[in-house]
Amino acid sequence: MTGSCGRYTVATFLGLLSGQKVATVEQRLYEWCLDAKDKGGKQRQELVLSTCQLALLQWIIRLWVGTQLALTLDATSLGDRFVVLAVSVVYRGCGIPVAWTVLPAGAKGAWRKEWLRLLRLLRPAVPPEWTVIVLADRGLYAGWLYRRIVRLHWHPFLRINNGSKFRPQGRAHWYWLKDLIGTVGHQWQGRGSCFKHPASRLECTLLAWWSEANEDPWFVLTDLSPTQSSVTWYGLRSWCEQGFKCNKRGGWQWQLTRMHHPERAARLWLALAVATLWMVSVGTELECRTNLDDPDLPDLQALLDHKPVRRIRLHRLGRLWLLVEAIARQALHLPRQLLPEPWPAPLSPTQAVLAPCPEVPP
Structure with missing residues (x-):
């Protein structure tokens, strides 16, 4: 409120x-x-944070409609005080943090141990028959991260830097990634080996696309086959950044905190995560107009117009609804069902040209 x-x-x-x-x-x-x-x-x-984080994801799973889940790994900072490593469930243009650790900004040491701990913590909450993709930007790619995600029976969707080489299945020649994609508007996908150095070599599927909206092409590695996946799914990753925005200036104003203890800030994040889940879940019913049991609630569809652009973030929409209920002295709605949007459809021939595998140079 x-x-x-x-x-x-x-x-x-x-x-x-x-x-x-x-x-x-x-x-x-x-x-x-x-x-x-x-x-x-x-x-x-x-407060034992790990117990609460597992329960938070279990809560989301119970509210979730469907069996497809997209998780993101990303880091956000608060000035020169904190760095937060967060695993988020991305949902309808927003990210709901479900596991995180708060570290002092500038602290020396790798993040590998923390990322592995967070992923291992969350695995028991997800039913084994669900399809889970784990998305991360190119700054977080690592072979050990890819292998751990596969070991958890989830599917990595990790972007890599452009300066790598790939050998398509059935080919002897290694190609620079930029040679596979060609020009803007082209896509390429296929199985093969990524990274020429034997110590870092990886057998995987490469999904590549250079959209007109992006300055650089996307090169995404996954264990899914080319026919079971689409490079467009990587676009879901940006939703976690909207979740970080909701924690700060777009919602809970965490950037104004005076805390300096990472452990205390991590517990505060639990309150922010639960509040975000609450807001986006009740906002869903206004956006989707499902199961509304209040005939006096105004129809906001004309305002939303969320295709192709969502006019108002679910986080804000849910809070507006609760304010209306409080002013009208109605019972406040608790978290509701979560109705995820379908994952982005594969690119059609009119959206991108499938670039052929280049010929081996003489």
């Missing part, structure tokens, strides 16, 4: 709502973020 994750702002709102002293409420919110050793008393406990 406040559109803020500021502790004093939220405490003031809850204090006025419940008739309690603001200082008392603020102290409770403060201690909720602390480690057990930093709390007063001998029987105080701390």
Whole structure:
């Protein structure tokens, strides 16, 4: 309701709502973020974040309609204080964080251990028969990440840098990626070996596309066959950036936090994640007009016009709905079903030209 994750702002709102002293409420919110050793008393406990993150994804799975799930791996920063490594469920133009770790900005050390821990943590929440793709930008590509995703029986969808080589199946020659794609408007896909150096070589499917909207072509590696996947699915990855925006200036104003302890900030992120899930789920029913049980709720379809561009983010739409219900003294809707949009369709011949495999130079 406040559109803020500021502790004093939220405490003031809850204090006025419940008739309690603001200082008392603020102290409770403060201690909720602390480690057990930093709390007063001998029987105080701390929030175990990993348990809550697993439960959060299980909650999303129960609300989800369908058996296709797209996860993204990405990092976001807060000035020179924090770097957050986050796994998000991407949904209708937004990202819902489901597992994350907050690190001090500038801290030395690789992120490999953290990424592997987050993926391993989430695996039990997803039914084995579901199709899960894991998307990451080229800055996060690593062979160990690709192999771990496959080992979890999920499907990597990892973009790589342009300066690599690929050997199509049945060919002896290695090609630079840029030679496979040709020019703007072309696509290429096929099985083969990526990375010429034996230590980093990978047997995989390469999906390549150079869209007119992008400055550089996409080169995406996956374990799915070319007929079971589409390079257009990589476009889902950008939705996680909208989720980060919802945590900051587009929603909960986390950029204004005064926290300096990574562990405390990570617990605050749990509140932000649950709030985001709540907002996008109730916003879904306004956008899709499904299961609405309030005949007095205005039809917002004329405002939304989300094809091809969503006029208002689900995060904001859901919060507007709750404000309307509060003003009208109606019961607030709790999280509702999640109705994901179909994944982007494969490119048609009119959208992109399938570039032939280039001839071996003399």
